[in-house]
Amino acid sequence: MDDGDFAGVAILLADSTFTGGAGSVSGREAIEKTLRENVIVYDDGTPRTKHVTTNIAIEIDEQAGTATARSYFTALQALPDLALQPIVSGRYHDRFERRDGRSRFVERRVRTDLVGDVSRHLRHSATAG
Numbered sequence: 001m002d003d004g005d006f007a008g009v010a011i012l013l014a015d016s017t018f019t020g021g022a023g024s025v026s027g028r029e030a031i032e033k034t035l036r037e038n039v040i041v042y043d044d045g046t047p048r049t050k051h052v053t054t055n056i057a058i059e060i061d062e063q064a065g066t067a068t069a070r071s072y073f074t075a076l077q078a079l080p081d082l083a084l085q086p087i088v089s090g091r092y093h094d095r096f097e098r099r100d101g102r103s104r105f106v107e108r109r110v111r112t113d114l115v116g117d118v119s120r121h122l123r124h125s126a127t128a129g
Helices: 007-013 030-036
Strands: 015-019 023-026 047-063 066-079 082-098 101-115
Touching: 023 030, 047 082
Parallel strands: 015 101
Antiparallel strands: 015 023, 047 066, 066 082, 082 101
16 A cells, blocks of 8 residues: 555455445455545655554454454655654454465455544545545
8 A cells, every 4th residue: 555556455455345434345446446546646656655553453263264353553644745644543354264275355444533634645535544
């Protein structure tokens, strides 16, 4: 995400449903399209952000081939005319399943808790996170 590699994020989430402030989308193409339509990218090809993920809690059910994860995130942003600052924070709720011997995302829910100035990160503030 922070590298502006929306195709890579979409590949990572290809088998999942991504739910955020703007609603839910499923599958690689829809997720990539949503990111490209909503996240502002600058001349260096990035959104000029850094997502910091903390307090990660993972629960694995080996027998069922499933796992869940919960974590906090804080997105920071800096631009030539914008001092480094936190712009949004919240929680990720993820579900994984093992398919064909590989664990894959099947769901990522983004819950936004605090929103600062996202006007230079998102085209539509309802999609914060």
